[in-house]
Amino acid sequence: MPQSCRSMDPIVTAVMVALVASPAHAVSPEEAFTAGCGGCHASDAKILRKIPDGSEAVRRAWILNFMAGHPNERDAVKAEIVEYLVAKSATSKSWWQFW
Ligand code: HEC
Known part of the structure; x- marks a missing residue:
């Protein structure tokens, strides 16, 4: 029954449109950092x-200040830049960063 398969198309299409469209109206944190800093x-x-x-x-307050x-x-x-720095400073403190 091809019709039941085709009935998925609008949902799949909507998800794909959402994924493709999101960077168009929202700058990614990385892009924001590159643009601003x-x-x-x-x-x-x-x-x-x-x-x-x-x-x-604490980190957010320091960054904003x-x-x-x-x-x-x-x-x-x-x-977006603040979000980028808050997120990256959470995970980036590896041992090698202190050398
Ligand atoms: C117009 C040039 C310029 C821009 C744009 C700029 N900075 Fe800087 N920044 C500097 C200079 C010059 C220094 C001091 C020298 C250094 O440490 O590299 C500095 C230092 C810093 C420091 C301290 C680093 C240290 O080792 O003392 C931080 C944190 C920082 N900047 C964050 C940012 C962030 C976040 C942005 C984007 C919102 C940004 N900067 C945009 C020029 C700039």
Whole structure:
């Protein structure tokens, strides 16, 4: 019965459209970082090292406070940049970063 198979198409299509469309209206955190900070910071390593250890709230507060007095070439995506740094500073503190 081909009709029952075809009935899935709208759902599959909707999911695919959603996946493909999402980057178009929302800049990814990586893109936001590159746009706002990448002009002066080729890498985020130095920045991530500077962010203190602590809970998400502590890191977010530090990042917001720091960025308030620091250049940002793309202020429109500041929220995404903050998310990027909060997320990456949670996982990036590997032993090798202290050397
Ligand atoms: C106009 C250039 C410029 C832009 C844009 C810029 N920075 Fe910086 N940033 C610097 C300079 C210069 C320093 C000091 C030198 C260094 O440590 O590399 C610095 C230092 C830092 C430091 C401290 C690093 C350390 O080792 O002391 C952090 C954290 C930082 N920047 C975060 C950011 C973030 C996040 C953004 C994007 C929102 C950003 N910067 C955008 C120029 C810039």
